[in-house]
Amino acid sequence: MESIQDMISFVREHFNSDKFIPLHEPRFRGNEKKYLAETIDSTFVSSVGTFVDQFENMMQNITGAEKSVAVVNGTSSLQVALRLVGVKKDEEVITQALTFIATANAIAYNNAVPIFLDVDLDTMGLSPKAVKAFLEEYGELRENGCYNKSTGRRIAACMPMHTFGFPVHLDEMIRVCNQWKIPLVEDAAESLGSFYKGKHTGTIGLVSGFSFNGNKVVTSGGGGAIVTNDIQLGIQAKYLTTTAKKPHPYEFFHDDMGYNFRMPNLNAALACAQLESLEGFLADKRILAEKYTSFFKDSGIKFRQEIPYTKANYWLMCVELNNKTEREEFLKNTNDCGVMTRPIWNLMYRLPMYAHCQRDAQKNAAYLEERIVNIPSSAR
Incomplete structure (x- = not known):
């Protein structure tokens, strides 16, 4: 996908780095x-x-x-x-x-x-x-x-x-x-x-x-x-x-x-x-979220945004791919290029210690599990 390579370039430019870019790293710039x-x-x-x-x-x-x-x-x-x-x-x-x-x-x-x-x-x-x-x-x-x-x-x-x-x-x-x-x-x-x-x-x-x-x-x-x-x-x-x-x-x-x-x-x-x-971290992350929103607007990849009447901290920002195959391609290409991305968690009932637990149909959870990927989200 051409948009994946474009995103890698975008991330490297934002963080001004040609080295490994982690998902979220701490910033120590105060006391x-x-x-x-x-x-x-x-x-x-x-x-x-x-x-x-x-x-x-x-x-x-x-x-x-x-x-x-x-x-x-x-x-x-x-x-x-x-x-x-x-x-x-x-x-x-x-x-x-x-x-x-x-x-x-x-x-x-x-x-x-x-x-x-x-x-x-x-x-x-x-x-x-x-x-x-x-x-x-x-x-x-x-x-x-x-x-x-x-x-x-x-x-x-x-x-x-x-x-x-x-x-x-x-x-x-x-x-x-x-x-x-x-x-x-x-x-x-x-x-x-x-x-x-x-x-x-x-x-x-x-x-x-x-x-x-x-x-x-x-x-x-x-x-x-x-x-x-x-x-x-x-x-x-x-x-x-x-x-x-x-x-x-x-x-x-x-x-x-x-x-x-x-x-x-x-x-x-x-x-x-x-x-x-904290206020500075949140401001930095909101700027990055706005940049991602603009970048992904016409890419065919959905960038996840806060819903009305809420204000999100954009801790880990994420995109929603169209299917699991696209998700796997996105994960492989970004990580191979030194830009860390990761899938959302495995659903808890898929883990052996919680397989016995009562649950409903999990339609939305399973849908998101196959599509959501976290992308670099650090404050600058």
Whole structure:
């Protein structure tokens, strides 16, 4: 395809490089080295330190949430978020099969069982219509929540994922979840800087989880955050993720099964410096998205854009090819030329540990799985 070679040239020109161009690499252009040095000089490099508190405050200010809790990675943030809303062993959580493995693993870590439902074509995230249809067929309201008539298990949560930073249809999702008395947990791992009707993702559900992995818009090397507007849930999140230790000058007494999910001060220092640059990163990425939009306009390849009433962070930008054959050709030609691209994830139920899970027809998810490819998306 001639357009593939044109895209390779376009990407190389944008990033001004004839070397290997990764999918998404971090940019360190602020106070990263300064804050890391301050942390080392203070000797508080582990989970106690001023940058941990600063990071949590910055996340509250950026998202508008009432409470943020720093944790060691995005997966742990989701694992604890599900526990906070009451997910227990052998209960079920509705989510999407078109997602990164962490979404499903966070459910399994709570000894719960995923239900995989279809996504919407426009958002690539969990479809409220699919959730509604599933619950109308299988849902049964009882005094203590919603039950799955086909398995007898309680459906303890619904966890959509904002794919590549594109927000799902949250108003519709909230309506469906409220009707069936199912708490909504947002997997906001990929959506720092994304908004739905003026509200930051992760602040609309009861609780949410963010990721600060090395390839995210903002990175702490490894890290995550639990975000909520429920102060009491936030306090409980902090308690559980710091080993559920009762405060005492020297005694060690733990009254619950907590987790050692504390973000080290070193990582928090890096995250704080990165968050200071967030607006610039997002602006750079939006410029690139606009350039891609113009470039692909008449190419026969669809560049994925944000939908009305949302503002996407364009974390990983992507194109939609016409079929799987075109996708494979696109992937091979770009990677052979040193421009990294990658397909969207394998659907979760295709993986051996989740093959047994209940699911619907997955028409849209399977369609996207064969066509979506991520393309270089770094800030400059």
